[in-house]
Amino acid sequence: xxxxxxxxxxxALPFGAMADDDDDDGGFGMAGILSASNxxxxxxxxLSAGEPLADAPLALKSGTYYEIEIEADGSQELAxxxxxxxxxxxxxxxxxxxxxxxxxxxxSVEFDEAGTMEIGFLAIKPGSYSLRVPGSTGETQxxxxxxx
Numbered sequence: 001x002x003x004x005x006x007x008x009x010x011x012a013l014p015f016g017a018m019a020d021d022d023d024d025d026g027g028f029g030m031a032g033i034l035s036a037s038n039x040x041x042x043x044x045x046x047l048s049a050g051e052p053l054a055d056a057p058l059a060l061k062s063g064t065y066y067e068i069e070i071e072a073d074g075s076q077e078l079a080x081x082x083x084x085x086x087x088x089x090x091x092x093x094x095x096x097x098x099x100x101x102x103x104x105x106x107x108s109v110e111f112d113e114a115g116t117m118e119i120g121f122l123a124i125k126p127g128s129y130s131l132r133v134p135g136s137t138g139e140t141q142x143x144x145x146x147x148x
Contacts, residue, residue, distance in 0.1 A: 033122065034092070039065045045131070045143060047072040047080070047111055052140035053131070060123040060147045065092070067120045074114030078133055081108040085129035085145055092120040108134070123147045 029035040045053050045068060060066060072078060086106040094101040095118040109117060125147060132142040 033063065034065055038063075039067065042066050042068040044069040044071050045080070047078040047133070049076040049078070053080075053133070053143045057144040057146065060145065062123050062126050062147050065120065065122050067118060070109065070111075070117045070119065072111035072114055072116075074111075077110070077112050079108055079110035080131045081134045082129060082131035082145075083107045084127075085131055088125035088127060088129055088147060089121040089123055092122065094119050 027037050029037060042058060043054060043056075047053070047070065070080065091103055091106055094103065094106075096115065111117075127147055129145045129147070130142050131145065136142070
């Protein structure tokens with residue numbers, strides 16, 4: 001008897017998963033949370049000697065996929081550090097001149113010359129973070145980021 005009940009339960013498992021009629025997927029497509037309907041483009045970060053990194057702080061939502069471009073004008077060798085922020089997100093890919101990099105983690109990025117880097121990531125851990133130019137003290141050389 002126990003074996004029969006267990007066999008019936010095991011047989012019903014796949015159908016129970018398929019019978020879920022709740023529309024709680026947020027409108028995601030086949031790619032789930034990585035679907036285009038869950039993607040947002042962020043304003044670019046600009047690396048230029050003496051210029052602000054961005055016009056305003058970034059407010060992100062946990063569970064949303066973002067793409068951001070980091071643009072360097074080559075006026076100076078500049079980097080961005082933000083290990084706490086990079087640990088609060090999952091980086092899908094970094095694209096540099098058509099080359100796609102899929103890192104396990106990131107601590108900082110640096111531009112030795114002019115160029116553009118695009119980072120695609122999923123915001124995960126709520127909190128307040130920042131990206132900054134190392135060795136700088138000015139507020140314009142720091143980008144505040146919050147994940148809600």
